[in-house]
Amino acid sequence: MRDSGDIEELRPPPSPSAMPAGRTVATRVVSEGRPLPRPHAPDLARKAQLETTRGRLVIAAAGFAALFGAVGLKLAVATIIDPAEPKLRAAPRVPDGTPNIGRAAITDRNGEVLAVSLQVTELYANPQEINDPVEAADKLRSVLPGLDRERLIARISQRTVGDSDRPVQFAYIARNLPPRQQQAVNDLGIPGFHFRPAERRFYPQGRAAAHVLGQVDIDGHGIAGVEKHFDARLRGNHDPLRLSIDVRLQVALRDSVEKAIADFNGIGGAGVVMDVNTAEVLAMVSLPDFDAADPGGLQQRNAEAESDGPIRKVVARPAAPKPVHQDQDPHFNRATVGVYEPGSTFKLLTASMVLDAGAANIWSTFDARHPIRYGRFTISDYKGKNRVLVFPEVLAYSSNLGAAHMAQLMGPQRHREFMSRMGMLNRLQVELPEAARPLAPSANSWKEINTFTIAFGHGISVTPLHVITGISAVANGGILRQPTLVAQPDGAPREGTRVLSEKTSETMRKLMRLVVTDGSGKGAEVPGYFVGGKTGTAEKTTARGGYQKDKRIAAFVGAFPMNAPRYAIYVMVDEPKPNAKSHGYATAGWVAAPAAGAVIARIAPVLGMVPETERIAQIQQSISIPLQPGRPAGGKAPVAAAPQAATPAAPRANIPAAAMPATPAAPAQPVPVPPATLHPPALRRTEAPAPFRLAAVPDAMDEAGLASR
């Protein structure tokens, strides 16, 4: 028996029979009274036992060695000899400098960037990884002070999704983080805050073309304007989309319209500049407008109201903007959605119609002495002459009675057909989702009284873009083209529909010029540019259909230069009030015509047009028409309309604009006419995708999207 303890090692080797300690076999043997074993017998048995054990141990050790050897072999196979290829996600792309932008840019016709997507960083939090939301929020706010503390804490606190027990693992903190702030957030070293790349739409021109461009939602999908119309194109094709807009004209037009609105204390206004030969919209403004970079002042609104953080939940947004009347809504595009009675500007269409149909000649006379009474309506003239007026006088003096009598010559059905042909009854095919249908009597309800009033632009409501499109066709030789916002290839003729004869168009150009030289449009005259056009003042209608005496739309539509029209212009002021300068008048002649003149004076040089100085008289003579032209000698049939009388209504042919020659009135006196394909030298036209020219990141980037989120 062996003792444990201090003396263990000093004792003699334990007796074999004493193993294992405690209960000994020997004792039992003794106790059972059996003979004591011979000393050597247990030794022999023990030896035999140990031999067996050793043999077995060798086998066991060899077995384990074999097992571990197998593991080692397999390990070598798995790591070196035949390694399995892990299917890992691709390593993060190393930035090579090219921005990874999903949405194409939008440029103006000269390549100036109007809208561009830039790469920004989104900051989001995984609340699961944030142990102390309060501390994390306070740290984060030291870098992004615009964040609301309480809401930030709420957003980064651990919680579950709805009623489920699934934890929230994603919460937006800020959606547009510039690199410097990203670095600053990173430097805080708070776990649980992560970044991911995103892109944001920037509009470097601010308000300049806000309505045309429209806007994108927070996820970069177009929701208005060109952004919406071309949403698929902008996302699918990364080449910049080149619009027909010229941002220089856009800015000039906006300034002038804004000034006219301010001068006459109007509530709004609109303006369009169009290339008469291609129907490309070169500029289109609607005032009031909005900053495209901050549509609707959302950031401002969010700063004031408690919104639901960076993810703007539409349903939960507590400060939903109150619906504003369209007159005050800056998002309302007066040029394409606003439908207004065009007023006297439509007299140009009425005159074109009767001339083209041969129903009247320029020497035809119309009795404007007596008001027309039709049922309960009375048509009279504003500041009328109360005499018989010759054709040009009807336009120059803007006689409602004259125009009504003109249209009477055609009858309601042909009048409506003509209006339909001029596109005044249908929605325009412009590349904007915001394009309104005109309000016009249906075929059944278009009676003679409608013809009377529509002849001078009442009883029908169209958009300003309708008016300028129609007048472009009147001025350009008679070919109507759908307006477009996309830049057309240089010099390529654009498909159109002939709606008037060239002869009619030529006569109309003279009449339009006459209105500016001798009629109500004098304010639009810009020396050397031979402006022609027509004013139009219409009383605004109420929701119930009546007229509001003191609320007017004052508009001017015209084209220049009238000897070879290149550009059409439309300017409108909504609800102008008389001012001292206008001697108490707030009619188009006082309001819109001067504004149009100001626009022309400003944009014509930009368009590369030099005012004519030396041959003013010569040119003017070629495009002038007397107020009271006499019947040509010899009693010939009316020249203006006769050739076309046989086929008045059918659209004739698709004639390219470039093929249209400017017809001089008197061949004996050749008049210098600018070539139709002349391009202003200052225009930078680029066929290839224009390179982005962004001098600097807009200021809006710094704090944009952070405030209050």
Added chain:
Amino acid sequence: MAISRADNSVLGRWWWTIDRWTLAALLALIGFGYVMMLAASPAVAERVIGSDARSLLLVKQVVFLALAASLMVIVSLLSPKGIRRFALVGCLVALALTAATLVIGFETKGARRWLNFPLLGTMQPSEFLKPCFAVVTAWLLSLGKEAGMARLAAGRPRDLGLLHPRLFWPGLALGLLAVIAVVLKSQPDFGMLMVVVSVFLAQSFVAGLNLVLVGFSALGGVGLAVGAYFILPHVRSRVDRFLDPAAGDTFQITKSMEAFGYGGLFGRGPGEGRVKNLIPDAHADFVFAVAGEEFGFIICALILLLFAFVVVRGLWRLMAEGDLFVVLAATGLLAQFGLQAFVNMASTLHLIPTKGMTLPFVSYGGSSVLAIAMGMGMLLALTRRRGPRLEGRE
């Protein structure tokens, strides 16, 4: 360590009698346990427990590993007799607690293996049962052998009384095994049961079990395995997936092999593993794959060699041991240690069907680490050099 050979204190004698090579190997494995916790726990902790516990998991295991090292050394200070008593008490307590899991244990992943102690946290008592039972088995078997030898020496080899110590003690061990088997089967914990039975068989084998019986046992084992395949659906599914990887979901093992492949010879470097984030059980049963990915073949081979070294060298050294109890107990402890390491590494390497078993010291798990440390402490205590050499009998 500057301890004089003449130092006669407890520590001094411990130092000069302990198997320092094995001790060093075991401490090295504990060191790898630390390293692998750093590598494997963050990914798993975040995914399984939440970020709050990211460092908690690590700290817990660091504490456990420190406790384990201390426990191993303390246990190794005991004498063989002390070990025997310790194991006997431990075996009974652990058996009682294991049985208690059936009543008061809480259920995780469909099994009741754990007890929740207030303040101490959770523990799996069957882990502690394993080494204790091995020592008790060794004791009972050696008792039987001693009795047999005594009988042989007495010249009555044919005496076959059933209650004779020669058969009584092994029979008692077998009965104990049966009880443990029933308890483990009820939990159920077939992995543990397999280890316990295998260790028992290994000890019987080394004790000199009749080769015919060895053959029967082997046949029985095969029969049980086949039976398990046909009776237990999850065993069948695992074997099927092992034999034909296309048969079912082999995500974990596929990722494990990818981790080894990604690691290659030198590994991706500490913390550079990427596949490890996809392995669900990276910190426990598949920690070897994480080692493979981050530290490569060389370190994995080193870990493997450490295990092999401890087991094979331990078994080899037992050949010089004259005490049958010591031989059997050490055999049992080594077999358990080696078997567990083998099953874990072989599973991870797709050498055998996956069987959840921890890699001693390296895998996460408090009970596992402490129990292994206890077992290795016993081994070190039993294999300390005793009498003969000190007394110049060699």
